[in-house]
Amino acid sequence: MHIRVIGAPIDLGADRRGVDIGPSAIRYAGLHEHLRTLGHTVSDFGNIHVPQPESQPTGDSKLKYLEPIVQVSEELANVVAETLRSEQFPLILGGDHSMALGSISGVTAVHKDVGVIWVDAHGDFNIEETTPSGNIHGMILSALAGQGHPSLVNIGGWSPKLNPENIVIVGARDLDPGEQALLRKHKVHVYTMSEVDRYGISDIMNRAITIAGRENHPIHLSLDMDSLDPREAPGVGTPVRGGLSYREAHLAMEMVNDSKRMVSMDVVEVNSILDRENATALLAVELILSALGKKIL
Numbered sequence: 001m002h003i004r005v006i007g008a009p010i011d012l013g014a015d016r017r018g019v020d021i022g023p024s025a026i027r028y029a030g031l032h033e034h035l036r037t038l039g040h041t042v043s044d045f046g047n048i049h050v051p052q053p054e055s056q057p058t059g060d061s062k063l064k065y066l067e068p069i070v071q072v073s074e075e076l077a078n079v080v081a082e083t084l085r086s087e088q089f090p091l092i093l094g095g096d097h098s099m100a101l102g103s104i105s106g107v108t109a110v111h112k113d114v115g116v117i118w119v120d121a122h123g124d125f126n127i128e129e130t131t132p133s134g135n136i137h138g139m140i141l142s143a144l145a146g147q148g149h150p151s152l153v154n155i156g157g158w159s160p161k162l163n164p165e166n167i168v169i170v171g172a173r174d175l176d177p178g179e180q181a182l183l184r185k186h187k188v189h190v191y192t193m194s195e196v197d198r199y200g201i202s203d204i205m206n207r208a209i210t211i212a213g214r215e216n217h218p219i220h221l222s223l224d225m226d227s228l229d230p231r232e233a234p235g236v237g238t239p240v241r242g243g244l245s246y247r248e249a250h251l252a253m254e255m256v257n258d259s260k261r262m263v264s265m266d267v268v269e270v271n272s273i274l275d276r277e278n279a280t281a282l283l284a285v286e287l288i289l290s291a292l293g294k295k296i297l
């Protein structure tokens, strides 16, 4: 496969510094060399331009940094779409999860009926009326499904990008009350940690792949590193106890690879200021390798 690494060093969606270093930290953890040992061809687009938060007005407290986030999303969507059109696999490194607005907008500009597997402690399905924080990284999946502020919903000039019934969230354990109601209303498939415990990650991933990939739909994988237990992934801005274990996360990635349906992938929320000796970035690289074909034997 031809993989193109795209850095999206955005921290405007989390209103906290440190995730902007994520793309460098993941590259520094040996991403390119390891991908090449799997037999992939790897090129690097570099990072898209993201303004520094200190240079921007915060704007509406319920939609912080809306304008620059929309600008970055438009640019990232174009780069991702161009990458797919030139038959390369986009591997997008965050940055906070708001970058998925750009990446998935780009994917859905090229592929029809995209299914999304969103591995996350959170639902990221808030809108300005339900957000407890005003941080846009918690409002991105809803925007892709056509809900929320028109500037977020209409990246690229069209909407919705996703049919909510093609979205599967895996690993959820911290959903806000208004967000829960929206997820139910729009019939998003949510597998909580409780269900992972009850049925096992293998069963849950089989279901997730069946739903997101039904009728041959291409799958986009969005991996939020806070889906992992904070003992494994300490370098995240919004840690929640009781997350995926190291082994569960690897198996989840391996199963996505085995499905042969993945067309693009994001890895987000690596916060190097909060990390310990780059452990979270090193784990991110390991998980990327499992998702992109590394086999034990």
Ligand SMILES: NC(=[NH2+])NCCC[C@H](N)C(=O)O
Pocket (backbone or CB within 6 Å): 096, 097, 098, 122, 123, 124, 126, 131, 132, 133, 134, 135, 137, 138, 139, 174, 175, 176, 224, 226, 238, 269
């Ligand atoms: N991508 C993330 N880490 N999102 C965390 C969102 C936290 C919370 N639900 C909020 O809306 O603010």
Ligand SMILES: [Mn+2]
Pocket (backbone or CB within 6 Å): 097, 120, 122, 124, 137, 224
């Ligand atoms: Mn997230």
Ligand SMILES: [Mn+2]
Pocket (backbone or CB within 6 Å): 120, 121, 122, 224, 226, 227, 238, 269
């Ligand atoms: Mn999260």
